[in-house]
Amino acid sequence: MDSVRLDKWLWAARFFKTRGLAKKAIEGGKVHYDGARAKISKAVEVGAIIRVPQGWDILEVEVLALSDQRRGAPEARTLYRETEESVARREREAEARRLTNQAMQHPLKRPDKKQRRDIKRFQRNQGE
Numbered sequence: 001m002d003s004v005r006l007d008k009w010l011w012a013a014r015f016f017k018t019r020g021l022a023k024k025a026i027e028g029g030k031v032h033y034d035g036a037r038a039k040i041s042k043a044v045e046v047g048a049i050i051r052v053p054q055g056w057d058i059l060e061v062e063v064l065a066l067s068d069q070r071r072g073a074p075e076a077r078t079l080y081r082e083t084e085e086s087v088a089r090r091e092r093e094a095e096a097r098r099l100t101n102q103a104m105q106h107p108l109k110r111p112d113k114k115q116r117r118d119i120k121r122f123q124r125n126q127g128e
Helices: 006-012 019-027 073-079 084-103 113-127
Strands: 049-054 057-063 080-082
Touching (some): 006 049
C-alpha cells in the first residue's frame, strides 16, 4: 500500500468509530500530524508522529504500518506504537485524576427532609 488518507487511517486504526468522526476531529484541529494541523486528505507515511485525542488523554503515536481497512482491535494495534513520552504523560495524568477524585468526598446517601431544610436555612443565612 502506497498511501492512505489520514481520516481513513485513523478509522482503520480504531481511534474513531466512523470516518465522519475522524473527519470532524481533523477539521477541528484536534489531530496533529508531525506537530502541525493536518487536512483530512493528508497522506499518512510510515514513521510519522500523530497526536490523537482519546477521552481525557491525548495519545502520541508513531505510524508503523498503513491500512485503509478496519479490522479487529489486535490487528489495528499493529498499525501504530504509542511513544514513551505519551505513555508516561498519560499515566501521570490518570494518577492526578484519580487523586483528585479521591480527595472529593461524596455523601453516602442523599440528605433527608430535615437535612435539606437545614441546608436551605444555611444558604439563606449566607446570603444576608
